[in-house]
Amino acid sequence: MQRNHLSFALVVYVNTETPIGLIAENLRKAREIAHSDSRVPEQLKHYLQKALEVAIGLDPYLDAMATAKTASLEGWKLNVAGVETKVKPHKECASGYLKGKSISQVLRMFVHMVGAKRILLIGRLKGYSILAMAEALPDDGKITACAVEPYLGVKSQEASDYSSHVKQISVKVGPIADTLEELVAVGEHFDIVFIDADQINAVNYYNFVMDNYLLRMDGVICVENTLMKGQVYLENISDENVLAVRNLNNVINSDPRVDQVILPVQGGMSVIRRSRAHADRVIESKVLHCAVLLQKELVKDDVFWGYNRCHILDRLRLDGKVAYVTGGGQGIGRAFAHALGEAGAKVAIVDLVLAKAEVVAEELSLKGIKNMAIGADVSKPEDVQRILDAIVARWGTVHIACNNAGINMNSASEDTSLEEWDKTFNVNLRGLFLCCQAAGRIMLKQGYGKIINTASMAxxxxxxxxxxxxxxxxxxxxxxxxxxxGTEWIDRGVRVNCISPGIVDTPLIHSEDLKPLVQRWLTNIPAGKLAQVTDLQAAVVYLASEASDYMTGHNLAIEGGQSLW
Structure with a gap:
């Protein structure tokens, strides 16, 4: 009885629109024939049943495991050809939503991974696909949809919570070829192009996108339904739509401009990425041709190819590097720790209060950044040595030393006590010197290192x-x-620079007592506002990376122009 109940439940969820669904359906029929024939061995019936259970459970399991975030578009109003138009769902909208849940999640993931801001949709518009990508876009992102008709197939529900995403979607209705020509004419480029057009024309749209550079370098094209229920790889197929998709797959696979993979999600999704290597070859060919015309020799220098064949943004990466940040438990130090970690470094967060360092370490862990928390007083030589010993024991070395710990105690000069003077210098200068020296010894021995000290506009x-x-x-x-x-150590591979922040907006200056003082500061800052800790993050990554290898002994002021007045 239990077996019959299981079999019935499995049959209910068969989706014959997917290759695995068709396999499951054929296995179900084979099982029925086997069970009706007493001559079939029980062992064969058993294995048919096991195969059916595996096949028939895959599609529903994938959908069940895809995070359900996409709502419907019922009641949405889209900008269609410059006119605000209410969305009308297709009659098969409910089933379309269920079948598209996995694909929606795949598309949402692609938008995040590519960092897409501009997306082009070509062909049949599916509400769940549009919404999935719109939800993943940043606030300044935009989706341009080219379609013959404006209607979207979606599940009928209230979607007022998603009205902000509608503003990012523009539907251009009319002949798709004409719309694509218009986009080329205005110089549009897209991070992701999603093609779900009729099978006959899909290859034309793909070629147009590639030939006219509508897809930016490192952009991604997604083409839906490229497995066509598994028929594309079967022999003796005469259906023109299947043959058209087979041709499309072959055209893409043989195109040297791209790399392709087909994901077996629902009806199949091709993921195509522009090849940077091919672009380099094309550029070289064109420059050689130009050099011949000008009767000049091609200058194959680092400007042209990139230093060590690396694009400039790749040179800012810190993959494989080990860094520490003192005073990393709050404020500027916390921002530095996040920035270095996001750029690829392993980060040790050092703070006088271990609990503060541990909180930041947990933040980095949530982002997948390798880290460790260390409690230490940088004014004590034994604590500084313990910091370096702990990092070397965990990760083998130190490449980046971010000496940021500091304190500030205000008093009139005639009232400044020796205790205040000593306490300030012990942390701000003595502690920084101890850290530079301890880290510098390691870096000088290995012939490479970046030291970044936090100074001040002061x-x-x-x-x-x-x-x-x-x-x-x-x-x-x-x-x-x-x-x-910086001058002593640069010829031995170690660069030492510092950052001088202006007045930074941190919780420390938000007290009632300081409000009048903040207003005075703002009048002295050309930028008209205080610095945010995020204004400093790019600078620390630059100084920590190989992109700044020729800079040493520099004081990089980031103060909104205040030091100029």
Whole structure:
């Protein structure tokens, strides 16, 4: 009885629109024949049943395991040919939603992975596909849909929560070839092109996109239903639609401009990526041709090919590097830790309060960044050595030292106590020197390293109206220490630079007592606003990367122009 119930449940979920669904349906029929024939061995019936259970459960399992985030488009209003038009769902909308759930999740993932901002949809518009991609777009993202008709097949539900995404979708109705010509004429380029057109014309749309550079370098084309219920790889097929898809797959597979893979999701989805290697070959050929015409020899230099054959953004990557950030438990240090980790580095977060470092470490873990948390007082030589020993024990070395820990104690110069002076210098200058020296010894031995010290705009001007003699003097010392080490160590592979932030908007300056002071500061900043910690992140990645290898002893001011007034 239990077997019969299971068999019935399995049959209910067969989706004969997919290759695996067709396999399951044929296995079901074979099982029925086998069970009706007493001559069939029980062992064969058993294996037919097991094969059926595996085949028939795959499609529903994939849909069940695809995170359900996509709602419907019922009641949506889209911009169709410049006119706001209410969406009308197809009559088969409910089944279309269920069949498209896995594909929707795949498309959403692609948008995130590619970092897409511009998406082109060609052919039959499916509401669940559009919504999935729209949900994954950034606020400034845009979807352009080319279709013969504006209607979308979607599940009928209330979708008012998604009204913000509708503004990012523009449907251009009319002959698709004409619309594509228009997009080329205005110089459009797309990060993802999704083709779900009629089988006969799909290859024409693919060729047009590639021939007219509608897809940017490293962009992705997705073509749906490229397995055609498994018929594309069967022999003796005469259906013109199947033959058209088979031709499309072969055209793409033989196109040297792209790399292709077909995913067995639902009816099959081809994922096609522009090949950077092919682009390089094309560029070389064209430049050679130009050089011949001009009777000049091609200059195959690093500007043309990229230093070490790396594009500029690749040179900013920190993959395989080991970094630490002192004062990493909050504020600027926390932002530095995230930035270095996002660029590919393993990051040790060092803070006087271990609990703060552990919180940031947990944040990095959630982003898949390898990390460790260390509690230490950088003004103590034994603590500094313990930091380096722990990092080397875990990861073998240190490539990037981000010495950021610091304190600020305000007082009039005539009232500055020796205790305040010593405490400020112990952290801001003594501690930074100890870290530079300990990390520098490792880096000098291996012949490579990047040291980035946090100085301050106070190293360039005397900030006012606050009085902070000890802080200003200590940060000026950081700059001179950086310049000295930078010149001593560059010929041994170690670069030392510093960043001088302006006044940074952190929770420390949000007290009621400081509100009048903040207003005074703003009047002295040409940018008219305080710095955010995120304004400093790109700088630390640049100084930590090979892209800054010729820079040393530099004080990089990021202060909204305040030091210029």
């Amino acid at each position: 190293s360039l001007i005397v900030p006012h109206p606050q009085k902070q003699l000890a802080y200003n003097a200590s940060k000026a010392g950081v700059v001179k220490l950086t310049q000295t080490l």
